[in-house]
Structures are given as C-alpha cells and as structure tokens.
Amino acid sequence: MMLSRKITEWAQKHIQKSLSVNRVHCAIHKCRLKLCRAKNKPHVKMTHTHTGFRATYNPIQMMSFRKGLGYFSMPILNHIVHLIQQHGFVLQESGYAPVHPPVSETHPYDNQDPNNMPPDTGYGCKMVDGVVHYNIIITLLFRSGELDLPYPDLKEYIADMNVMMALIINGPVKSFCYRRLQYLSSKFQMHILLNEMKELAAQKKVPHRDFYNIRKVDTHIHASSCMNQKHLLRFIKRAMKKYPEEIVHIERGRGQTLKEVFESMNLTAFDLSVDTLDMHADRNTFHRFDKFNAKYNPIGESILREIFIKTDNHIEGKYFAHIIKEVMFDLEESKYQNSELRLSIYGRSRDEWDKLAQWAVKHSVYSDNVRWLVQVPRLFDVYHTKKQLANFQEMLENIFMPLFEVTINPRSHPELHLFLEHVVGFDSVDDESKPEHHIFNLDSPLPANWTEEDNPPYSYYLYYTYANMSVLNHLRRRRGFHTFVLRPHCGEAGPIHHLVSGFMLSENISHGLLLRKAPVLQYVYYLAQVGIAMSPLSNNSLFLSYHRNPLPEYLSRGLMVSLSTDDPLQFHFTKEPLMEEYSIATQVWKLSSCDMCELARNSVLMSGFSHKAKSYWLGPNYAKEGPESNDIRRTNVPDIRVAYRSETLTEELHLITHASTECCSTKS
Template sequence: MNQKHLLRFIKRAMKKYPEEIVHVDRGRGQTLKEVFESMNLTAFDLSVDTLDMHADRNTFHRFDKFNAKYNPIGESILREIFIKTDNHIEGKYFAHIVKEVMYDLEESKYQNSELRLSIYGRCRDEWDKLAQWALKHRVYSDNVRWLIQVPRLFDVYKTKKQLANFEEMLENIFMPLFEVSINPRSHPELHLFLEHVVGFDSVDDESKPEHHIFNLDSPLPADWTEEDNPPYSYYLYYTYANMTALNHLRRRRGFHTLVLRPHCGEAGPVHHLVSGFMLSENISHGLLLRKAPVLQYLYYLAQIGIAMSPLSNNSLFLSYHRNPLLEYLSRGLMISLSTDDPLQFHFTKEPLMEEYSIAAQVWKLSSCDMCELARNSVLMSGFSHKAKSYWLGPTYFDEGPVSNDIRRTNVPDIRVAYRSETLAEELQLITQAVHTEELDPISEEDALSMGPIPGDH
C-alpha cells in the first residue's frame, strides 16, 4: 500500500477499534487508544508528514535509515501493530490493508501483483503461523501471487542466541516445506497457502562488507557457528540446493514447483551477479551489470529476467538519469519494471503506473517499448501457464514472432522478430567460435610465431 492508504487505515482503526487490546507491554495489555496516548497523538494529529515513511535524500546510500522508515511515526510498536502478520491481534490490521490492496487490483482488472511476505528462519513454526494468518483472514486474490523473502540476518539471530548454526536456519525455512510436500495433512493450512506461493526472494543490504569468500574450504552450514554473517553466495547456494531437492519432490508428488528470484546486483560486489546468473530464475535490480559487460552479455544470452525499480534505486543507490534500464532494453536484455516498495517510493494509488509513466517521460519510451516491458513482466512472473496464455496468447512460449499475439500484447511482430533473430545470431556466433577452436586449436608457439597483430598494443 502507499502512505496515504496506510494513514487512512490507521485513522479508521483509531475510530473503529479504540478499545481493542493490540499490544502487551510487561504483561499488561494496551489498547489502540492507549498506544497513541502514550505518544501524545490523536487521529487529528496524523498526516502523511507525521507518518514520515517516504524515502528522502537522507536514505541515499543508507540502508539502515531506509529500514527505519518502515516504522510509522518512527515508532516500531506501530510497525508491529499495523504491518506485521505475527502480533497480539494475529495480523488482523495488516490482513485488512492487504485485502484492500487486492480489491483495488481486482477493480483495475489489468494489473496483477507479486507481493512479498517474510520467513526469517528463527523457528520452525513460522510457516504454519503465516499460513494460518492467510487462511484465517482469507487473504486471497486471483490477481496476487506471493514470493517468500528470506532476509539475510543470520548474524543478528546468532548474536541473540536464537540460532546455534546456519543449518538450523535452513531447517527452519525448508523442513516444513518438505513435510507438507510429503504429507499435505501434516500442515493442512500450509498446503493450501503454498498454492499461491511462486518462489523465494533473498533480501538485505548487499553493500554490507563480506568477511568470507565462499569456496570449497568454507564450513558446512552445521559448522557455521560464528557470529559473522555468511556471504551472499553462501546464502544463495544453500537456498538453491534445498529448493532443487524440494522441487524434485514436489514435481513427483504432482505439486507446482518454486523458483529463486533474489534481489541481486543492487549494490555491493559484482560477484553477487555471478551467483545470481548460476542459480536464479530471474533477479531484481541488476544495476551492477552496467559495470560488468561480460556478465551483462551472459544475462542477455541466457535471457535471465531482470525486474528493475528505477524509483527505488533513485532513493537508495543510483540517481534516475544514471540508471542503465534504457541501455539494457536497447541491447535486448529481458527487462521489466517493478515497484519494489510503494510505501516508501510512490505517491499514487497505482504505483506500477507511476513507474511506467515516469520511465516513459524520462527516457522518452515509445508505446512499443512500454508494451515490450509489460510483455516481459508477464513472461517473468510466477503466474500460471493459463494466466500467461490469457494475457499473451496461447503460443507465448514459442520462439520468434510466432510467440506474439499482437492483439493481446500490442508489441509489433517486427520487434519480437528482431529480438529473436539477434539472439539467435549471437548464440550461433558463440557456438561457431567454440566449434572452430575445437577443430583448429592454435598452440601458443604458433600464436607467437605469427608475430604481433598490426595496431595491437
């Protein structure tokens, strides 16, 4: 939701449920009215400005300040009451807001969303609590699918002695999923909830320094008992390894499989993108590809989807005019636009339209470019084959112009043909070069005897 939506909901809750006990402090229950009285606030004092949740210039390159913005009026207690699923009121308020967002999507007809919910890996019953929240409050819509984001916060939990080692965190995240895939009756609510979950996301500040390089000598998860956070590649590899085993099981049992779509290449070292390339279905952000042409070329050849959020990047890591989205699109990478976080970065009721309209104005995108971005977003999404066929046409998964139904996508066949032919030529060039080298390998002595190439320094 955006700020205005949250503000209106908070005001409504203060009028509607003033005497509802929403928080327990030192064994004593506090009503909503008492919580606001302890802050010297009334419904009339609340405004978008006092809520103070919009990312401003102070959040640029400051992920800690960005995280703090999630607290309405700077109070973590309000974050717990209004935007958490696991609290004293069992996530009732958060469910109400999410359902309002879903209703708006259903009203607009032409927008579907993939929203994020968090699983932290601190304890084994997190999945069951989340599934119970979703089912109890009927948080469901045909227009919405869920991605589960896992924050990379092992160091925090280890310091608080909530976890003994990294393996414990992995077991808390994946064991319930294996159990429910083997026997759906073991976690009936979770089985139903998973019908609407399409994959995993890995989130946190990528620019945090990494003290360890993931290699063959790295400790196994059971032996990772130090308080240092494992590196990005370690998290991604073990998430991928567990997901692969889980997907084999789910496929054999006739259930849908999950994909890995992490935040990757937003900041930090370039090698995060190498991990993303090897392990992910799609990634979010991918800004650092602008500094690594070889990796950019690999992402192009493999057509790995990149969901970009220029408005979010503009507030956190890279100003809008330096964003490489237009460059990526021109080169034929699989790019789409995403909102990242309407609560902090968007002002209107339709945050995705905000992304598209600003991108169109700043980069002077044609309607063909805009429709291609929209088509890519459907291809990259976790929605079902049936839903994609409805939006893009029954042959969307073929190659070349055959895959395009211009009546549905509004992308000209010539654009799709150009993308397809260029990619085919690039792949042919690569395979031909490899084949030629296999047939006629040039030895080092031959290369030296040829002498320097003219103009080569």
C-alpha cells in the same frame, strides 16, 4: 587439435538442429576452452559455457530455460513488415483462445478438510550438511533406502563459480563483450529509425488494445510496503475510530488498547498526517540502508509497524490482512494490473510457516491478481548474536523442514498446504552493500559448523537455498504439486560475484544495477535472457540517481527487463504505483508505446503466474520463439519488434559459434 575440431563439429551440428540455447552455448564454450588452453590460459578451465552454467543448474531445480530460437533472416523480417503494413498485424494460427482467464468461483482457502488432501507418503527426512535428504521405507522388503533427489554438488558449484569469476576479468573477453553490447545498442537505434512508424501503425490497427489494457505484473514488490502513504494513513485513522478499545499489544505483561498506544505517543487521529508518518524515502536515505529500514516504522515507532504491517502479532495480523485485501481490491478493480507480493520467513523458529499460512487462510488473504513470493532476510548474524540460533543449519532447518513435512504429508499442515498453492518462489533480501568477511570456497565451514558471528557470504546463502529448493521441487513434482523458483535481490550494490551466483542459480533477479559495470556478465545475461526486475524510483533514493539508471540501455540491447515498484510506501505517491513507475520512466527516457508494451509483456513472461493465465494474457503460443509466440491482439507488441529481438539474439549465438569454428580451423 583433433579433439578441438571434433568439439567444433559437434557444436555446429547442434546449431543446425536449432537445439536449446544452453546446449548450443555449452558447445561454443567447449570450443573456446580448447583454444584458451592452446594459448596457455589456465584460468579458463571449465567444461561449461556462460549460459551452459544455467543449463547445468536450472534443470536440477526444475526452473525454466529459454528454448532454442529459430533463425529469422532479413527477408523474413521484411516479409513481416509487409504483412504489418498490409493487414495491421500478422494473423495468428487458427483456433480461438479467450483473452480473459476465468475468475475463481470458490475461495481457494475454503476446502480446509485434511481428509480431502493427498495422503502421507511415509517418507522420512533429515538435513545432512545443510541439504535435506529423504529416506523411503520399503515395507515389503523390510528395508529402507535413500530417495535419489538431485541437487548441485558443492565442489562443482564452487569450481563453476571460480571459472565464471575468471571469465569476467579476462581482458579479451571483456573487450569482445563490450563491443557486442555497443553493437546491440547501435543496431536497436537503427531498428527504431527504420521501423518505429511501422510499429506504431501496427499498434493503431489493433482494436481495443493499448498500454492501459494490457496485462502487466509488478514482479518485485514487498507486501509490508505495497500500499502508499495516504492509503496507510487512512487505514490507521479508520482503525483508531473503529477499534479504539481493541487490545493490540502487550507491554510488560499488560494489554494495551489501540487508543492507549496512541495516547502514550500524545497523538490523536486528527494529529496524524503523511508528514507525521514520515515513511517516505528522502535524500537522507541515499547510500544509507539503515536509515531506509527505519522508514518502515510509522512515526518512527516500531510498535506501530508491529501492529499494522506484521502478520505475527497480538491480533494475529488482522490489520495487515485488511489493508492487503484493500490493495488486492484495487488491483482487481484495475483488472490489468497484477502483483507478486513478498512475505517474510526469517528462519528463527519452525512454526513461522504455519503462522504465516494461518494468517492468510484465517483472514482469506487471496486474489486472482496476486501471487506470493517468500523472502528470506540474510540476518543469521543478528539471530546468532541474540542466541536465537546455534548455527546456520538450524536456520536452514527452520526454513525448509516444514516445507518438506507438508510435501510428504499435506494433512499434517493443512493451512500451509493450501497457502503454498499460491507461492511461486523464494527471494533472498538484505543490504548487499554490507562487507562480506568470508569468501565461499571449499574451506568454508558447513552449515552445521557455521557458528561464527560473521554473516555467511551471499553466494553461501544462495547455494544452500537453491540446493534445498532443488530437492524440494523434485519431491513436489513427484507428488503432482507445483514447484518453486529462486528470484533473489541481486546486483543492487556490493561485489560483482553476487551477479555470478544469481546468473548460475536464479530464474530471474531483482535490480541488476551492477551489470552496467560488468560487460561480460551483461552479455551473458542477455544471451541467456535472464529476467531482471528493475525499480528506478527505488534505486534513485538508495543507490543510483534516476538519470544514471541503466534500464533504457538494457532494454535497447535486448535484455529481459521489466519495471517494478519495490516499495510503494517509501517511493510512490499515487494509488497505482506501477503505472506511476511506467509514466515516469516513459517521460524521462522518452519510451515509445511499443517500448512500454514490451516491458509489460516481459513482466508477464518473468512472473510466476500459471501457464494457463499467461496463455490468456499473452496468447496460446507465448512459450514459442519469435513472432509466432506473440499475439498483438493481447500484448499490443508488434510482431516486427518480437521478430527483431529473436533475430538479433539468434545472430549473436550464431556469430559466437561461427567465430569459434573458424578459430579452431585456423589453429588446426
């Protein structure tokens, strides 16, 4: 009990100093750990807390972790209400910061001269047990040594994951988290009853700002389906009229023109329609991911998918680049809408990165309104069956070794170096509902030994992706380059342990539907403010009916959620799919203007756009906590809403620590 009391005192000390959320929660859990051991509950053996896990792993990979929250008492909140009533919004600190970021004067891909790029460091690298290691040659001493770039230990990761799995099935913990979540929902309803009109009044007093002209980011959208059906149809018809004699495909060693491709299908430009394309998800795709994937083929023909929406084909992705640039132009015209498009790297060969970068640079595919994420489909079993890959480590090498090489020597891959300046993170994608035949544990084969036909489990993919990103980020930081974050598809379907891995390793996730069935995980996602990009229209066609979607519940409880489109080509009808997503959500769930603006603000916070851009869009203090972080003149989110969120979160943290302290004192 003496040790338990000391740990409790240590936690209280850090609460008073308002240290970061992760350290506070680490202290909280250590208190509860001792209590559980005193009650002979061996399945809670851990030295981390639920949010403490993220505190352990995120700094390794150089991902962000929310800073400590100041405690906003009710008198302060009431004072904020008074200021809003009196002045319309809380005055920001002195000093003017422009609202609009400067537009790029020169194209970022113009400077392709390798001589103007950073020099070679002379490092050597090799992959050992699925993770890249660096060797640095020290010429003065005529010896070499390994560069110390940390990544999470495999044994610790598996142990941490097992403890999290034990925690989420613990009965008393489930009851506690469920009650706290119900309390958060009820508290938000009370907040709305008391302050809804005050929030609306505050918004009305802000000049030149409403939902239409605040920044919003589509944080989950795939490049191959970022256009709507009508847009793609118009583009195909235009291409058939403009380039009928262009050779676009090789069939049995013979080149085929675009005209010949459509003649082989007995189709003309006049015959084509949206119904002919048949790319929209319908009632037949519900719980049928295989049928949904087939919808990516225009007219059901994979050859048309290769010609029009692939970067690596006979015409070097020319048509795909043109249509992406048209989508970018629409975003620039809208001014306030931004996207983070996903491009695929499959890991079948080493030259995939160079081909992708050359496609972007050659066709000048860039916009200030767009950033890239790279998605890695979990398809090792398919490639291994086709004899394209010998083992899983070969896939990891194909994905990561080119990135290490260009970081060591940018002049070796000049186009890739330029392209990576606009890549913000990695995604892991595939059908999560596929059965997993293996459980990731210490007996699992290392990547070099994974030669089975079965696919590795989700957590296996995520760990080795994260471990290599950690090493890569440390080296890129040393070289002064920007770093990447992990933002996987997670919790759309499948087993709950996907969300455990996502919580431990991810900056934020896409979907998160299964959190509605796991109160412990939902509560810790709330405490750690892990971003969740949700796509209700996509879910409605694939896994969950719209009226059952948990987004309004997550929002009311204070989880960091945003709206995204996923695949406009399959799910949306209008030229502005993100606005379509917001409008349907608002009508179905009766969201207020403040709710919509809060979702938009969350999307910017979750996005990978630069600190400079976010400072323009949200205000120079956006990285701080509480109402001080908010500038209603830019976000149109009233300070009273931001203060409520901060106060509620801080109270939850304080409650857990206070309860742990009292339990420890009672036991003593």
